[in-house]
Amino acid sequence: MKIAVIEDDEVTRLELSKLLNAQGYQTLILTDFENPTAELKQHSLELVLLDINLPYENGYEICKKIKQVMPVPIIFVTSRDTNADELKSIQAGGIDFITKPYDTLILLEKIKRALQLSNPNNFRELVKKDCTLDLHLSILKYQTKSIELTRNEFRILYYFFMNDDKIISKEELLEKLWNDKYYLDENVLLVNMTRLKKKMKEIGIIHLLENIRGKGWKL
């Protein structure tokens, strides 16, 4: 997945690409704004993040030009926040609009949406370490036994299944839950984690979640 970043502020574009790299996207950083389409054409891109205030030409013009040469989705990332700006960016062919300072959670969500990755209905069940998480019935199955999960427990497990090689900290987990409108506080989260582990132990799952001291948990 390659994402192009067209942004004239050096720190912003470097940090943006760091953020995207950490999420597993490849980035293409443009530094020459005189003729961006020529450089973009040489790569196969999934998405373009485009600033509005740029030297030579503004983002709207560049957006129109990119649209002429390649059918890539474009998200405007800008410090301008009036309705007029939003309207202009849509008119120019952008699919989304986010203003500085970006909330990384929202930016990543918008990117996912643009790439059409965030649809959980693409799967019916997820299988990790011989354990099967049924996404429709919110049931966890292992060997012949299964347990029913509460709403919160299911959500928590879901994130671990979706990010199976990463350590997820308490804060990250809370943030992800909040993003899906489950506004748990720390205590409730810890209670849920404990109950979840107890439940899993009942059907013999002790290897699924690993506790990493001081950092969080890992699937």
Next chain:
Amino acid sequence: MSFFTFLEEKTLELLFQLFFLALAALLLIFYGVDFMFVILLSILFISIQALFQWCLYQKKRKASQHIIDLADGLEESYYIADILPKPKEFQNQAYYYALKKACKSMNDEISKIQQEKQDYQEYVESFAHEIKIPIGALSLTFDNTKNYTLKKETDKIFQLVEQMLYYARSENTEKDYFVKELHLEEVVHSIILKFRHSLIESKAVINIHDLDNTVYTDIKWLTFILSQIVQNAIKYFDKPENKLTIYSQANRTNILLTIEDNGCGIKASDLPRVFEKGFTGSNRNKANTTGMGLYLSKKLCSKLGLKLAISSKEHEYTRLTITFPKGTLHNFSE
């Protein structure tokens, strides 16, 4: 102006005429004209003069009243000089000239100030946009390095910049005002996400329910107002268990959105003043208060046609309620 004050102005003229009348009467009597005839003549002269003055008075009064009516009927009374009838009288012309000159210089001054104000506002807008670039860069950097302390400080800078921007904009909302159908749950969700770092840090218990209502307003302004309220709630949390409750209720004519925290509350004596500009409370020794948050919220609410109300009990809770009028126009098809 009464008839007598009108006559008073003409005292000299009238005395002069009376003096002549007396002189003429004396002369007539001296040359042996009949005494009764002289008296009759004098009475005739005086009454004609009185009638004449009365007519003159009526005419002047009418003209004056016309001018007063014109001035009262004008909304921007500094334009009066342009619509006044031009006087013919010598001295009135001088007054007219003076008035015209005064109005002109005032109009010049007003347009100069308006221009300056607009320039200033444009500067504030462009400043806010420019400063969001480095703020955005900082915020991203701290996100990447997971430095949440500095991230929070950056967020604070941003909130202050935004407050300034909205203050500058609050005078002419119509420039950037777009009413859309909004789902309260989505709006509140975005606010909670916006403040998730502070809320998680203060270990707040968040209770959000009954938000399945639709309102019609401008999302950006509403987001700003809710941000101010939630920011305040976080700022004044002081219990071991902090609670933030948000819910909505609908009645026949309105939808009420309530945001309640269990923070330090507001003293009853301070409560009527919280919407005043620059009011920071008599016992709140917080360093980072500008006294603008609630003032701006109230102002923007009234511009949006919403009602913002507050109730509070010291040491117990603060509850803000936004009342959205329920539109009926869009229900015609139902």
